[in-house]
Amino acid sequence: MKPKPDSPVALLDPSLLLRPEEVFNGKPIEAFRDYTVDDEDPLRARVRRTYYDMHSQMTYQFVQDKMATWLKFNHFKSTIKDALIRLNSLVDESDxxxxxxxxxxxxxxxxxIRADYPDEDWFHLTGLIHDLGKVMAFYGEPQWCVVGDTFPVGCRWADSIVYGHHSFKDNPDTYNPKYNTPCGIYTPNCGVEALTMSWGHDEYLYRLLKHNGATIPEEGLFMIRYHSFYPWHAGGDYAHLAGTPRDQHIMKQVLKFNKYDLYSKSAAVPDIEALWPYYESLIDKYIPGVIEF
Known part of the structure; x- marks a missing residue:
């Protein structure tokens, strides 16, 4: 029997298989990404509310409008370090x-990442900056269109999207015959890169790095662009659209990254000040100077 979409079993990431310990940072693996409905718990109620707002308003047209706004890269200029420091004041409401x-x-x-791949410095930097697109939250964007899991717009919503069977009922694209079939506006096996993803920090940062000429390898860009696409790389959905050999290569890179993104979360806080000189050297190597956001 297939697990229900919101059950912890259904949401376990297959990257678990790459790291067989049963406990991460003192937390059982089944306790991560627990989207149990419990509105008496303030944290879970906040998470569910964030996804409801996202799913009810994230239409295909909404994404087009956000791309028109943000892909001009005219909101501010900053170094990568200064933009990262701004994340000191951001707590992700979907997490x-x-x-x-x-x-x-x-x-x-x-x-x-650095502990396991000491020689892949681009991978270390990818880990550091992967959520940097969340700076949009400081420029008038509500968190529901900045944070959280991503999914394609323009086709039927997948069963594995968290809370989707509750919140997409209020999205007008749910009832639009142009968008509510399995393929929607896409063709079978078109590839993940042909999909228009829900707007959020993943797509924005990917586009920002390309715009500013970052020299992070393609593998790192894949990790950034699709690390929140859990319905694909963890839920097993969208294979009819993203099932080509290139898609499998991209997924392999995303899964390589994902275990460090998800299972590194703990109460232990790194000595950030002591670490800055090393990561500043990587910023200077791969995406130096003041860039356009």
Whole structure:
């Protein structure tokens, strides 16, 4: 029997298989990404509310409008370091696993990657900056269109999207025959890169890095662009659209990254000040100077 979409079993990431321990940072693996409905718990109620707002308003046209707004890259100019420091004041409202500022998560992810892949410095930097697109929240964007899991717009919503069977009922695209079939506006096996994803920090940062000429390898860009696409890389959905050999290569890179993104979350805070010189050297190597956001 297939697990219900919101059950912890259904939402376990297959990257677990790459790291066989049963406990991560003192937390059982089944306790991560627990989207149990419990409106008496303030944290879970906040997470569910964030996803309801996202799913009820994230239409295909909404995404087009956000791309028109943000892909001009005319909101502000900053170094990568200064933009990351701003994440000190951001707590992700969609995250059931951490209430620490996002910059702490950035360093946790990067340092866990560095421990396992000491020679892949681009991978360390990818871990550090993967959530940097969340700076949109400081420029008038509500968190529901900045954070959280991503999914394609323009086709039927997948069963594995968290809380989707509750919240998409209020999205007008649910009832639009142009968008509510399995393929919608796409063709079978078109590839993940042909999909228009829900607007959020993943797509924005990917586009921002391309716009500013970052030299992070393609594998790192895949990790950034699709790390929140859980319905695909964890839920097993969208294979009819993203099932090509190239898609499998992209998924392999995303899964390589994902275990460090998710399972590095803990109460242990890295010594960020001591780590900055190393990561500044990587920023200078791969995406130096003041860039356009």
């Amino acid at each position: 059931p696993d951490s209430e620490l500022p996002n910059i702490v998560h950035a360093f946790q992810t990067a340092e866990n």
